[in-house]
Every structure is written in structure tokens, then in C-alpha cells.
Amino acid sequence: xxxxxxxxxxxxxxxxxxxxxxxxxxxxxxxxxxxxxxxxxxxxxxxxxxxxxxxxxxxxxxxxxxxxxxxxxxxxxxxxxxxxxxxxxxxxxxxxxxxxxxxxxxxxxxxxxx
Amino acid sequence: xxxxxxxxxxxxxxxxxxxxxxxxxxxxxxxxxxxxxxxxxxxxxxxxxxxxxxxxxxxxxxxxxxxxxxxxxxxxxxxxxxxxxxxxxxxxxxxxxxxxxxxxxxxxx
Numbered sequence: 001x002x003x004x005x006x007x008x009x010x011x012x013x014x015x016x017x018x019x020x021x022x023x024x025x026x027x028x029x030x031x032x033x034x035x036x037x038x039x040x041x042x043x044x045x046x047x048x049x050x051x052x053x054x055x056x057x058x059x060x061x062x063x064x065x066x067x068x069x070x071x072x073x074x075x076x077x078x079x080x081x082x083x084x085x086x087x088x089x090x091x092x093x094x095x096x097x098x099x100x101x102x103x104x105x106x107x108x109x110x111x112x113x114x
Numbered sequence: 115x116x117x118x119x120x121x122x123x124x125x126x127x128x129x130x131x132x133x134x135x136x137x138x139x140x141x142x143x144x145x146x147x148x149x150x151x152x153x154x155x156x157x158x159x160x161x162x163x164x165x166x167x168x169x170x171x172x173x174x175x176x177x178x179x180x181x182x183x184x185x186x187x188x189x190x191x192x193x194x195x196x197x198x199x200x201x202x203x204x205x206x207x208x209x210x211x212x213x214x215x216x217x218x219x220x221x222x223x
Contacts, residue, residue: 004157033208033209040215041215041216042203042205042212042213042214042215042216043158043203043213044213045209045210045211048209048210056209056210058210059210091157091158093157093208095208100208101146101148101163101207101208102148102160102163102207102208103208104160105157105158105159106157107155107156107157108156108157
């Protein structure tokens with residue numbers, strides 16, 4: 001597709017379960033970002049990939065959160081032992097190169113932990 | 115820490131009127147700003163950007179003004195339409211920058 005694609009669009013999980021959220025960036029984009037957006041708030045930075053490596057993971061809230069991008073394209077955000085406070089929309093964005101000033105966002109995955 | 119933020123959480127305007135959405139930032143070294151529009155159920159969408167060496171930039175129906183003296187920028191939307199109803203965020207360059215909580219613009223027919 002032409003844009004950033006995130007799957008699933010909605011995910012409901014039980015407290016304590018493990019979830020994976022997927023991001024397909026725009027083809028050829030080397031930079032990829034994950035954000036978390038709580039209701040009524042702006043996006044909060046989680047992690048930034050340049051190629052396959054996490055260039056900045058300082059926004060990950062704790063060690064239950066982990067993200068990978070093994071081939072420098074698709075990225076997966078993994079959350080272990082989910083808590084109700086993890087409920088939010090998780091946004092992915094990609095940009096064509098390192099140092100690009102803006103990026104294209106996907107529609108997000110709405111995660112609800114019950 | 116450094117941040118950008120918005121002055122008003124909500125703004126309601128009549129269709130056809132002009133809208134002005136304001137934003138303040140704290141980092142005097144910031145050299146690039148973006149305005150995003152986020153419709154319900156969608157990700158933020160780029161509207162317009164401005165570099166710190168400019169004080170005004172115009173797009174289609176939108177104008178961004180930057181006042182570095184008071185660290186303030188604004189987004190002006192001309193002839194506001196129902197399709198402009200959304201949450202608007204100002205932000206610095208993509209990455210670790212803070213988005214702020216946004217202004218919800220509601221356009222009344």
C-alpha cells in the first residue's frame with residue numbers, strides 16, 4: 001500500500017497477556033517511530049529505528065515493552081504482562097531517511113486491556 | 115523538560131469563519147515546527163511546517179506564523195469547513211519531541 005499500515009486496528013486483551021502490534025512502513029523508508037497516545041493527549045514517543053537498529057528507545061516506559069525491526073522494514077511492538085494502564089492507541093510513523101524532519105503516520109492500533 | 119503545548123483545548127467556529135490555533139514552545143533552540151491534523155480514528159497528518167529562519171509560511175487555506183521572540187506559533191485556517199474538524203497538534207521535528215495535548219477544532223454548520 002501507499003501509506004503506513006498498522007495491524008490489528010483494534011486489539012482487546014486480558015490483563016497479564018502478551019500482545020504484538022505490527023507496523024508496515026512505507027516502502028523504502030529507513031526511519032520508523034513508535035508512539036503511544038492516550039485519550040485526549042498528544043502522541044508520546046516510545047522508540048525510533050534507523051534501519052534494523054533501535055537508535056533511541058528511551059521512551060519505552062519499562063522492560064515489559066520491546067520492539068524489533070529485524071529486516072529494516074516491518075516492525076513489531078511487543079508488550080508483555082499487559083496492564084490496564086497500557087490501554088492506548090499505538091501509532092507508528094515512518095520517514096524516508098535518517099534526519100528527516102517529519103514522518104507519515106499510520107492509523108494506529110487501539111489496544112484495550114481488560 | 116522542553117515541550118510544546120497548546121493554549122486552548124477546544125475551539126469552536128462557524129463554517130466559513132477563520133480559525134486561529136495557538137501553540138507555545140519552551141526550547142529557544144528549536145529550529146523546525148510542524149502542525150499536524152488528527153481526525154477521529156486516524157493518525158496525525160502533516161499540514162504545514164516552518165523553519166525558524168521564517169516568520170510566516172502559507173499553504174492552501176492555512177498559514178503558520180512563528181514568533182521566536184515570545185516562542186509562539188499559530189495556525190490560521192481560512193474559510194473553515196466542516197472537514198477541518200479535528201484535533202490539531204504542533205510539534206518539533208519528528209522523533210522524541212513532545213506533541214502537546216492538541217486543540218480540538220469543531221466547525222459548526
